[in-house]
Amino acid sequence: MELALGLAREAAQTGEVPVGAVVLGPDGAVLARAGNRTETDHDAAAHAEMIALRAAAARIGNARLVACDLVVTLEPCPMCAAAAGLFRIRRVVFGAYDPKGGGVEHGPRIYDAPGAQHRPEVIGGLREAECADLLKRFFAARR
Amino acid sequence: MELALGLAREAAQTGEVPVGAVVLGPDGAVLARAGNRTETDHDAAAHAEMIALRAAAARIGNARLVACDLVVTLEPCPMCAAAAGLFRIRRVVFGAYDPKGGGVEHGPRIYDAPGAQHRPEVIGGLREAECADLLKRFFAARR
Numbered sequence: 001m002e003l004a005l006g007l008a009r010e011a012a013q014t015g016e017v018p019v020g021a022v023v024l025g026p027d028g029a030v031l032a033r034a035g036n037r038t039e040t041d042h043d044a045a046a047h048a049e050m051i052a053l054r055a056a057a058a059r060i061g062n063a064r065l066v067a068c069d070l071v072v073t074l075e076p077c078p079m080c081a082a083a084a085g086l087f088r089i090r091r092v093v094f095g096a097y098d099p100k101g102g103g104v105e106h107g108p109r110i111y112d113a114p115g116a117q118h119r120p121e122v123i124g125g126l127r128e129a130e131c132a133d134l135l136k137r138f139f140a141a142r143r
Numbered sequence: 144m145e146l147a148l149g150l151a152r153e154a155a156q157t158g159e160v161p162v163g164a165v166v167l168g169p170d171g172a173v174l175a176r177a178g179n180r181t182e183t184d185h186d187a188a189a190h191a192e193m194i195a196l197r198a199a200a201a202r203i204g205n206a207r208l209v210a211c212d213l214v215v216t217l218e219p220c221p222m223c224a225a226a227a228g229l230f231r232i233r234r235v236v237f238g239a240y241d242p243k244g245g246g247v248e249h250g251p252r253i254y255d256a257p258g259a260q261h262r263p264e265v266i267g268g269l270r271e272a273e274c275a276d277l278l279k280r281f282f283a284a285r286r
Binding site: 038039041042043044045050053054057058061062063064077078079082083085086087088099101102104106107108109110113114115116117 | 181182184185186188191193196197200201204205206207210221222225226228229230231242243244246249250251252253256257258259260
């Protein structure tokens with residue numbers, strides 16, 4: 001999460017919403033890392049999680065990230081939560097909860113929805129205050 | 144939908160699940176088109192819709208596909224349905240319904256979920272039989 005927090009801070013410096021994500025391999029090694037790039041790339045799907053998941057799969061040459069974990073500073077949105085399921089992520093660890101935009105513990109609750117085909121283990125609230133503070137300060141500064 | 148069906152057929156020829164997607168601009172012109180590429184790209188997020196949405200946004204240099212429509216041969220999965228919302232798609236038109244993997248009329252019903260921030264108009268079942276038949280024949284041939 002320390003690494004993900006650093007990526008979130010870097011994202012903020014380029015005007016992106018400060019969210020950072022890391023994909024860890026079965027041995028705990030970092031397979032991929034990313035910060036948000038939606039503004040930079042004009043790509044609403046360029047959330048940190050999505051970039052890191054795709055990069056990790058590209059790196060190992062396999063669309064199934066078996067026994068890999070996703071660590072992200074903010075509760076994944078429905079798109080990213082569903083993507084983590086498609087990539088067969090073992091565990092989703094996130095920092096801040098997102099009552100408005102989250103899709104794991106809020107909104108459509110992707111892994112609890114009928115028909116969910118893969119349900120990662122979920123650990124929410126890791127270093128929650130630091131992760132949330134980064135977002136709060138970013139949005140406060142933009143107002 | 145004719146164009147999307149052609150893209151789905153092309154996808155099948157490369158061993159991909161036959162789904163095709165097109166993004167239409169406000170004037171009805173084709174902004175982007177794609178078939179599934181999950182196998183080819185080792186990318187579980189390389190669904191036809193996701194590729195077409197990202198390509199359309201890249202083409203117009205704007206992550207908001209205002210007044211643009213997504214036409215796809217199969218009901219979008221939760222990831223793609225949520226992505227279409229993030230890209231602010233005006234209308235989602237799909238062919239076959241997907242009771243097992245769909246995320247619009249099935250599963251988490253992304254646009255009806257609490258907190259959904261953008262709700263495209265949805266038209267399902269357009270040329271449903273042709274779209275579904277393509278999938279049925281593909282999976283039958285693989286068995």
